[in-house]
Amino acid sequence: MTDPVYLDNAATTPLDPRVLESMLAHFEGARGNPSSLHALGASARDALEWARASAASLVGAAPEEIVFTSGGTESDALAVLGLARQALPERRHAVVSGVEHAAVREDARRLQKEGFEVSWIGVDSDGLIDPDEFTAALRPDTALAAAIWANNEVGTVEPVLELAEACAERDIPFHADAVQAGGRVPIDVCGTPVSTLALSGHKLYGPQGIGALYVRNGVWPEPIVCGGGQEKGLRSGTQNVAGIVGFGTAARLAREEMGERVAHEKALRDRILAGVERIPDVHLNGHRGRRLSNNVHLTVSGVEAESVVLFLDTLGYAIGSGSACSSGGHKASPVLIAMGRSERDAFSSVRITVGKDNTAEEVDGFLGAFSTAVAQLRELSPLYAG
Amino acid sequence: MSDSYTPQVVDHLVRPRNAGEITDPSGRGESGDAACGDVAHFTVSISGNVVDEIRYKVYGCVACIAAGSALSELVDGKHVLEAASVSKADIEDALGGPLPAGKEHALTLVLDALHKAFEDHWNRAAGEMLLDDTGERKTGGRSVVAAMSGGVDSAVTALLLKEAGYDVATVTFRLHDGERGSRSCCSPDTVLFARDTAHRMGLPHFTLNLKELFDRRVMRDFVGSYKEGRTPNPCVACNAHVKFHASAFLADELGYHHVATGHYARVEEGPTLARPMDESKDQTYVLWPVPPDLLARTIFPLGEYRKTEVRTIAEERGLAVAYTPESQDICFIPDGNYRGFVRKKVKAEPGDVVDRDGQVLGRHAGVVDFTVGQRRGIGVSASAPLYVTEVRPRSGQVVVGRKQDLEVTEVGVKDLNWFLDAGEAASVQVRYNSRPVPCTVEATADGGWVAHLDEPVVGVAPGQSAVFYTADGRRVVGGGVVARGGREGGIFSRTQL
Numbered sequence: 001m002t003d004p005v006y007l008d009n010a011a012t013t014p015l016d017p018r019v020l021e022s023m024l025a026h027f028e029g030a031r032g033n034p035s036s037l038h039a040l041g042a043s044a045r046d047a048l049e050w051a052r053a054s055a056a057s058l059v060g061a062a063p064e065e066i067v068f069t070s071g072g073t074e075s076d077a078l079a080v081l082g083l084a085r086q087a088l089p090e091r092r093h094a095v096v097s098g099v100e101h102a103a104v105r106e107d108a109r110r111l112q113k114e115g116f117e118v119s120w121i122g123v124d125s126d127g128l129i130d131p132d133e134f135t136a137a138l139r140p141d142t143a144l145a146a147a148i149w150a151n152n153e154v155g156t157v158e159p160v161l162e163l164a165e166a167c168a169e170r171d172i173p174f175h176a177d178a179v180q181a182g183g184r185v186p187i188d189v190c191g192t193p194v195s196t197l198a199l200s201g202h203k204l205y206g207p208q209g210i211g212a213l214y215v216r217n218g219v220w221p222e223p224i225v226c227g228g229g230q231e232k233g234l235r236s237g238t239q240n241v242a243g244i245v246g247f248g249t250a251a252r253l254a255r256e257e258m259g260e261r262v263a264h265e266k267a268l269r270d271r272i273l274a275g276v277e278r279i280p281d282v283h284l285n286g287h288r289g290r291r292l293s294n295n296v297h298l299t300v301s302g303v304e305a306e307s308v309v310l311f312l313d314t315l316g317y318a319i320g321s322g323s324a325c326s327s328g329g330h331k332a333s334p335v336l337i338a339m340g341r342s343e344r345d346a347f348s349s350v351r352i353t354v355g356k357d358n359t360a361e362e363v364d365g366f367l368g369a370f371s372t373a374v375a376q377l378r379e380l381s382p383l384y385a386g
Numbered sequence: 387m388s389d390s391y392t393p394q395v396v397d398h399l400v401r402p403r404n405a406g407e408i409t410d411p412s413g414r415g416e417s418g419d420a421a422c423g424d425v426a427h428f429t430v431s432i433s434g435n436v437v438d439e440i441r442y443k444v445y446g447c448v449a450c451i452a453a454g455s456a457l458s459e460l461v462d463g464k465h466v467l468e469a470a471s472v473s474k475a476d477i478e479d480a481l482g483g484p485l486p487a488g489k490e491h492a493l494t495l496v497l498d499a500l501h502k503a504f505e506d507h508w509n510r511a512a513g514e515m516l517l518d519d520t521g522e523r524k525t526g527g528r529s530v531v532a533a534m535s536g537g538v539d540s541a542v543t544a545l546l547l548k549e550a551g552y553d554v555a556t557v558t559f560r561l562h563d564g565e566r567g568s569r570s571c572c573s574p575d576t577v578l579f580a581r582d583t584a585h586r587m588g589l590p591h592f593t594l595n596l597k598e599l600f601d602r603r604v605m606r607d608f609v610g611s612y613k614e615g616r617t618p619n620p621c622v623a624c625n626a627h628v629k630f631h632a633s634a635f636l637a638d639e640l641g642y643h644h645v646a647t648g649h650y651a652r653v654e655e656g657p658t659l660a661r662p663m664d665e666s667k668d669q670t671y672v673l674w675p676v677p678p679d680l681l682a683r684t685i686f687p688l689g690e691y692r693k694t695e696v697r698t699i700a701e702e703r704g705l706a707v708a709y710t711p712e713s714q715d716i717c718f719i720p721d722g723n724y725r726g727f728v729r730k731k732v733k734a735e736p737g738d739v740v741d742r743d744g745q746v747l748g749r750h751a752g753v754v755d756f757t758v759g760q761r762r763g764i765g766v767s768a769s770a771p772l773y774v775t776e777v778r779p780r781s782g783q784v785v786v787g788r789k790q791d792l793e794v795t796e797v798g799v800k801d802l803n804w805f806l807d808a809g810e811a812a813s814v815q816v817r818y819n820s821r822p823v824p825c826t827v828e829a830t831a832d833g834g835w836v837a838h839l840d841e842p843v844v845g846v847a848p849g850q851s852a853v854f855y856t857a858d859g860r861r862v863v864g865g866g867v868v869a870r871g872g873r874e875g876g877i878f879s880r881t882q883l
Contacts, residue, residue, distance in 0.1 A: 304423065306447040307399060310391070314400050332423075344420040380405045380451065382427040382443040383420055 004313065005362045008320045009203075009294055009355035010152055010180060015246075016205035022249040023207065026242035034239055035230065044241050051248025055212050058251040059178075059197060060188035067213045067231045068244050072179040072200035073103040074224070075213035078234065079175040079196035080107035080146055082221025084116060087143030087173075095137045095145040095172075097121045097129050098338040101152050103198075104177050105334065108146070116143070126287040127156035127339050135166040145174045149181035149197075153335045153351060154286030155295025157185060161192050168193035173219065179203055179211075183254035184262060184293050195219045199251075201243065205356070206250030210243035261356045265293040268354040268363050272296045275367035279374055281384075285336065285349060296352040299345045302384025303377040308350050311373040317366050320351040344383075391448060394482035398452035403459045406441040412510065415502025418495050424450045426499035428458070432507050435466045435640065442496070449485050449492035456480040457496050467555060467640065470504060470592055472497075473585035494578060501581065505560075505593040512594070512635055527643035529553040530685060531636045533629060534591070536580040539648030539688060541707040542696045545587055546687040547646055556584040557592045557636050559629065561600040562718040583707055594632050603627035605718060609731040612724075612754040615777030616849030619672065619818070620716055626675030626803075634680055644683050649673060652689035657682040658805045659862040662689040671815055674853045674865025675803050728754050737782025739766050742775070742791065753777050756784045759792060759845030793842035797868055799852045800834040804864035808835070811854035811863040816846045822855050834869055 006014065026047065032040025034048050053063040069075045084094055096108040098120045108118050119137040123129050129147060138145060145167050150157045160176050167174035173195040178187055182199045189197060196219065201210035215221065215234065227236030254261075273296055276282050281301035300308060305321035312319055332346035341349075354363070378384040411429035418424040424446030431439040440462050444454045456477050461469035474493035478484055485492060532544040534556045548554045558580040577593055584591035604623045611618035633645035650667035652660040657678055661668050667688075676684065688696060700708035719727045734752025741747055748766040750756065755763065760774040764786055773792055776785035797816055802808075808829070813822035814837045824840040837852060846868055853865040 302445065304446050304450075307451055310396065310399055310448045314396055343423070347420075347423040376400075377451075380402055380443055381445045382416070382425050383445040 002316065004316045004318045005358070005366060006318050007352045007354060007358065007362075007366060008318045009358075010155075010292075010351060010353035011320050012202045012208060013205045013355055014357060015207060016250060016253060018253060019206050019246045019249045023242045023246040026245055031241070034241060035228065047241055047245050048239055051244045051251075054248035055199070055251045056214075058182065058187070058255045059199070059214055060190050061214050062217065064232070065189075065214055065217055067215055067234045068239060068247070069211045069213055069235055070209055070240070071211035072101075072177070072198050072203070073211075074235075075179075075196075075198035075200070075211045076101070076103040076175070076177055077107050078213050078221055078224050079198060079215075080104055080144065081110065081224060082234075083144045083173045083175060083195065083219070084111050085114075086220060086222040091141045091143035093117045093119070093139055093142045095119045095121060095134065095142055097123065097134070097147045097158070099123050099127055099129070099151055099154075099156075099335045100146065100148050101177055101179065104146050104148065104175075121147075123156075123338050125340050126290075127151055127154045127285070127335065128287055128290065129158050129163065131159050131162040131166065134163050138166060138170055138172055142170075142172045145172055147174075147176060149176045149178040149187070150185055150292050151286065151335060152180045153333060154297045154339070155180075155292035155353075156287040157181065157290040157292060160194070164193045167195075180292060183251075183258060184265075186258070189214060189216065196221065201247040201250055204247075204250040204254050207243050207246040210240055210247045212247060257356070262293040264356060265354050265358075268358055268360065269294060269296055271360060271363050272352055272354070272367065275363075276370060279371055282374070285339070285341070292353075294354045296354075297349065298352070299341070299349045300374055301345075301348060302381045303374060304347050305350050307377050308373055311377060312366075312369055315369040315373065317369050320353065321349075389486050391452070391486065392482035394456075394480070395448060395452040395485070398455035398481070399448050402442075402451060402455040404440050404442055404455070404462060407443060408439055408441050411441075411503070413503040413505070413507030415499045415504070415506055417498035417502060418446070418450075420445070423447070424492070424495055426450060426454050426496045428454075428496075428500045428503040430500075430503045430507060432466060432504075437461050437464050437466065437469050442499075444496070446495070447489065447492065449489035450495055452481055453477050453485075453492040454496040454499070457500055461500065466504065466592075467553075467590045470501070470555070470590035471585065471588065474582070475585075497581070498578065501591070501593055505595055508592065508636065508639065509595050511639060512632075529637075529640075529642040530555075530644035530646050531633050531640065531642050532556050532646040533633050533648075534558050534580045534584060535648070536576040536583070536707070537648070537710050538697060538700050538705070538707045539650075539693075541580075541583050541587075541648075541705050542691075542699050543646055543648040543687050544584065544589055545699065545703060545705070546691075547685065548587060548589060550687075552644075553642070555590045555592065555636070555640055555642060556580070557594060557633060559600075559632060560593060560595045560597055561624075561628070562597060562605065579707075583705060586705070587703075592636060594636065596628055596632055599632075600624070600628055600718075608716075609728050611849045612728045612757075613732050613779060615753055615756075615779040617757045617847035618849050619851055620718070621672040622675055622851050625673055630676050630680045630684065634683065637683070644685050645680070646685040646687060648688055649686050650688050650693070651686045653681055653684055653686060654861065656805055657684075660689075660860050662686070664688075664692040667693050670862050671818060671851060671853050671865075674851060674862055677803065678805055681805070725755055735782055737784065739764060739784050739786055742785060742787050747786065750784050753779050753782060753784060758847035789844065792844040792846075794844075794846050795839045795842050797837045797839065797846055797852055798830070798834055798870070799837060799866035800869040802835060802864055802866035806856070806861065806863045808854075808864065810856050811837075812857040813855045813859065814839070815851075815853045815855070816843060816868060817850060822853075822859065825854075827854065835866065 032044045034044040052066045055066045056063045121134045164174045175196045176194045177198050179200040183204045197214040199212045202208040283299045285297040309321045332343040336346040408429040412432045413430045416427045427443040429441050440458045442454045442458045444451045460472045530552045534540040581591045604620050608618045608620045649669045650662040651670045654660045738746045739748040756774045772786040775787040775791045811827045814825045815822040825837040828836050848870045850868045854863040
């Protein structure tokens, strides 16, 4: 069986061969611990610092403002939990958008358990945060505010600049989850006053298991992982050198190739959109204009997401589903619910995300397969009258 | 347990068997709802008790689609008895092994939808027949329809019959909307539990929807009785009109001979109803209205067992029902608040609380709140405890008196169902959980009967059952409903005579 056509790039991207090549050197031959004094240690340290600088340049940061973590989820935890916990004791309030990735959402819930009051900020039907509503929720006792830069499910790009500026004016730390935005949306921390910003390697054609947190100079989240004091004490533990080098290479390529990647993705995205919108009762979720270059998120009336995903899988196409079906009923996507969609719509939603390596031929093949899958599953569905 | 689907599951997803809908089915069933994320829908055409055609539709995850498809294949062309035996484990086997963790509900969902289609088929076939017909009288064969409530008694009943060599088909009745889980597709459900239990014993399971019949013959009577100052016994009404008739209907449809329930009683020659071996669980008091021709084809296997033995049998055979609690007094009022239930159904009219001489002692909020013999909640203070001695719905009066005012020595009985000659009646039981009192019976001019009691009893309320027993106390001669006396609301009290 040939490899499936991969259209789930928001879940993870393929590893770029150039990234793999850069990493292999750190798996082969002699290696040292970057904290060691000897030459092998120094060599590992050099590789680390090169990667740090590369990662920093993706978002316009200084190298020392980059902390490497095990991934986006850990970066979010260090920022959200770490910033809230280091706030003055009288600051026991957080402002968080209602469309966060589970990483930030669950961190905020953790804060609630720790006694913080959390104001959840709603979105409009396109998933867009209203900056005025967000700003209005900021209070003198707000310890932290957080918003996702670009939504991982529906692909809406949020007005992060306005949110960050509102927080900066009030001296409130602001965390942006840029895991999906990194490499697709121009990010410059000089122009956008975020306090922290999360990135992930495997959304950038880098390896899984590596992430980074931008931490503005002067900002000191309380560490989650304590120990030997690596990464300025913000993330102890011997670094994943090969992973970090992979991240560095991926970040460099993302910066250099962003323009052409985004143009390529947009062309494929719009080709998919034009194709699927010819099928009756298929609706795009998320903002049409303020949208990630690679994201098509659809509600397909009358069919359930998992069945579409696995049906397409049998036809050789890998896409994502928005919800997970489990015992005692589904868990509807909180993002779609926050956008005012029904649970039934949420259960019928799928995500197609293209990448730099996809082709127009693949997209055309997908459109045929998608229409077959939807037609056959609707034939079977008691909830689709057609 | 694996996290991914077997090739068989994926095959059913891509090539679903029997997908679609029969235009003019003999039964249609649906389970789940869109808010839960899964809906399964079956249509069946059944003739001569064979599933001639089956079609299904599913909105839901892959597990639901595949389970529905596999189930349709398992039952297509099969006799209903075989089809109704197909279990969750059978579907899993057909799908090449267990479903991934968290997906097991798919099996319950599609099975429930199919069984609702069977239920619809029976209900359509039943029509009005279910209401009155006592069925064909068939005895002698070794086939039986066993009613299953989801409790331990009825489960062991089915099991004992199976082990005795009977062909057993089980049936659970949907009687009212207050059943556990009947409002939600995702919560524990009495019917689902009973089905699981039957399937684990390898027995076919059916359901019948008797809500309309139960409402008409049991619940409305229950409410109406309070309104009329009578004290109803809904279990008696159910046995008189619902449970046995419905079981017999299904037996006839399947060509089966007997019906069985988990009651503690015996059927002896005649047929006669007799007390069970475990007299502490005796249910003859509520079984008196079963028509003789129905009783003749009824088996009560538990009549030969003690309750403790029944639980032990369930435990030994690994039945999950072994640990279910004792059932409620009145199944459709699970919280036991009868008055609250009645108050929701009828408007209470305030009236006077009077003594036996008609002197007004106070006011009450409605006659529905009172029953003869009641002591609490009268709201009138007196030197000695006051009891309700009479409820007069037409004048709205509640009559109260002393305890001795409740004593009666004659009881009017109507609507009798005799198993033996009335002359054999030697004692009568007039309340649940009380001992029979020696008596003689006498027919009245209006077709009713009067029981002359050898000793006075208290708290005899119109609407309750009066059940007559033979001189040896073992057998039921017959039973009826305690009637009002000649004066409004009165039974024949000693002081009135």
